[in-house]
Amino acid sequence: MSVQATTPSSAPITLERTVVKSWKAPIFFGIFALVALLAFGVFGREGFSTFRLSTSYDLIQIPDISLPTRATGWIIGILLLALTALSAWIVNQGRKTPLWLTIVFGVLFMVGFLTWTSAGSLLPVPGLLIGAVSLSVPLIFGAMSGVISERSGVINIAIEGQLLAGAFTSAMVASITRQPLLGLVAAMIAGVLVSFILAAFAIKYVVDQIIVGVVLNVLVTGLTGFLYSQVLQENAALLNSPPRFERIPIPGLVSIPIIGPVLFNQTIIVYVMYITVAVVAYALFRTRWGLRTRSVGEHPTAADTVGIKVNMTRFINVSIGGAIAGFGGAYFTLGSVGSFTKEMTAGAGFIALAAVIFGRWDPIRAMLAGLLFGFATNLQSVLGIIGSPLPSEFLLMLPYIVTIFAVAGFVGQSRAPAADGKPYIKA
Structure with a gap:
């Protein structure tokens, strides 16, 4: 592609612009x-x-x-x-x-x-899709957390720890109080505390963000595993038997074939997930907060020159992301399983991080990626039930194979925020 430019004392100059093609x-x-x-x-x-x-x-x-x-x-x-x-x-x-x-x-x-x-064989499509949405809920919450954090310039490897902390805290608080709503609040606080540690070390003390995230995942996994073995198992009736949220069918919509029972016969956590995705997508691209978030993630020096407090903005956004991830972790105990078990997130935080990359750091795309990975996870169970000719070992690998191929191949050419993972030190 060529563009012509002229100067007062010379003939037109042709400027060539190279178009990079990603095959x-x-x-x-x-x-x-x-x-x-x-x-x-x-x-x-x-x-x-x-x-x-x-x-x-x-x-x-x-x-x-x-x-x-x-x-x-x-x-x-x-x-x-x-x-x-x-x-x-x-x-x-x-x-x-x-x-x-x-x-x-x-x-x-x-x-x-x-x-x-x-x-x-007979394949029940509604059952396959209902299970896919259920398994996608923590992935989508985790992906929203990752999008907010990384759009502001902080790599959030600690999504796994935030989900696990939310699951553990919500189970214990809801079991003691018998109020699942209080369990949700406690889960958000737990997610914020984990993200607070990430933000403090990564932003204030300029420690490598990936290392901090990995250490936090190991710390939360070990801590919740220890407390589960020493505290929750010893008194499961009091500390690990939380009341679960009941499904709330939306009149009229729930009767729509195929999508009705899949989308409109869910718990309050799933409905909050719909709202969260919409709010994050709107706020990130249509509000002053979103503009500031993207500016500190792309060019923090320029953002600083116009009066935006870069590190404070990052700190707040990482905390918001932690609250969202903690809320998603509560789904394991208050919306799905009904009790906390050791390492029950089973790598969901890392799959959520893959959804962020697959979704090109866009909330809607990340949500679709989370649905894809949840679908792949549920598919292994359904195929095992109907007697698929695929080996059982392959079915167990299926969610992770889909994740690898999706990120490596179908994501195409993508670019993370320019300042993602780079600490900002004011001159």
Whole structure:
């Protein structure tokens, strides 16, 4: 691409601007398209795959859908090759592969995979999606925490510790008081305390942020594990039997086929998650606070020159992120399991961090990434129930395989905030 410029004493000067083309997405699209064509089509399974789309509570009952397994695999494989060609053409034009194309590609590949693996079986789609949303809740809260922290320039590796601290504290406080709402408040305070340590060492004392985050994760894991063994297990009836939030169906919306029971028959924590994502997305790009947050994460020196207190802004944002992550940790004990167990987050904080990267530090994209990883986690359970031909060891690896491929391949060209992980020392 060329741009012409003129000077008073010379002829027009042509300035060349180089367009960087990232072929990562088309290459990964092509690999997955070929895998789909071979696995689902050429070497596909015979028979029919049946998908159940309705529950007995739906206002409108949708009949089950039966698809010929191999023929569907051929069609999916061809469509994926066409999307790969479209992605390559878009990149060749000097543009990025759009998000909608990545979503369509992923959905089609997943339909082909589910059709292949459920040959001769019945796959309950609403149950699969309900479980996916439930498993995504702490991931999305953790991802929102990571987005806020990293947009202000602080790498939040301690999401795992914040989730675990929130889960432990909410279980104990809700068990003692018999008030789950107080458990939520306690979880937020616990998350803030963990983030306070991260902010103090990373911002005030300029310690490496990644090292501080890793140490905090180990500290919280060891501390909660010790207290669980020495305190909670000794008196589980009093300290580790919190009341769980009941599901609150939204009249009318809950009767919508497929998405009704998935999105509108949830606990209050899930509904708060919807609001949190919307508020973070709006505030980050539409308010003065969001502008200041992004400015200290991109160019703290320039932000300082216009009167923004860089380190104070970072400190506040890391604390807000800790409160959100702690709230998400409470879902493990007050919305899902019903009690605290040692290391019950099982790496959810690191998957949430991957969702931040996959989502390119954008709240909406990070939420979608969290839903994807939650879907992959629930998929291993559902496939085991319906008798998938995949080995059980592969099913256990499935969530982490999806995480690796998503971050390494489908994220495309991305750039973290320019000052992310860099301490600011005022001259």
